[in-house]
Amino acid sequence: MQTQEGHSSFVKVCAETYRGEGVRGFFKGLVSPLVGVTPYNTLVFTSTEAIKNELTKRTELSEEQKSLVAGSASGALALVIYNPVELLKVRAQVNRVESINYGKATMALLRNEGFFGGVYKGMMALMMRDVPGWGIYFFSYEFLKRQFNMQEAKRNGTDNNRLNLMIKMWCAGVAGQCSWFVSYPLDIIKTQIQCTEDRRVPMREVTRKIYQAEGVQGFFKGFSPTLTRSFIVNAVALPAYEYLNDRYCYGTVGERRTHSD
Helix, strand or coil, X not given: CCCCCCCCCHHHHHHHHHHHHCHHHHHCCCHHHHHHHHHHHHHHHXXXXXXXXXXXXXXXXXXXXXXXXXXXXXXXXCHHHHHHHHHHHHHHXXXXXXXXXXXXXXXXXXXXXXXXXXXXXXXXXXXXXXXXXXXXXXXXXXXXXXXXXXXXXXXXXXXXXXXXXXXXXXXXXHHHHHHHHHHHHHHHHHHHHHHCCCCCCCHHHHHHHHHHHHHHHHHHCCHHHHHHHHHHHHHHHHHHHHHHHHHCCCCCHHHHHHHHC
């Protein structure tokens, strides 16, 4: 939906994809995220906890503030891994002719567009998407949990009972959506840059082109399906990570101190 001209509904795009490519069309570009997203998310989540630990030792910031700083920093660090993954995923998804061979695609990318100009194409737009995006994600999660007094539930050991687990899942799902509200226009711009194979395209040129063609709406194409997917994925992923993090004593310094008291 992000790369199509004009305004296309979710149902229309699904119908066109199925008619043109069958069921396989819905899974194009899947290999790249499966290989790259796991180490990417692992790096973001673990480095966020590590940075929060250091901030706990050295500052008096609130949990929300630490999450904002740590999430933003981790989002920037992880781009080294994620930009090539995202680029290959985008190229595979817009290729409606044939299935992509990732080995050959990578070699062709390096040969035709170079290393930084090819593999790291669109990195500035991706950085502008992910640095605030991850910061808002972790900040929103901690902020929403505070509204439901989850810190007290954690101290009481009741944060993983059925009700509180559902609350945390809701908080995580909404946090994912908040992240996309901030970063989605940059995702549109980044996708358009990475789809262009014959030359390097400045962000300013892509932004102007989208706005002239479709106005502000052009920066939110495919937004509704993204919000739906984001809620579901994050409602599962973040509470699961938090549970494992606490279960195996990799929580923040303050949390480990509480556990040992």
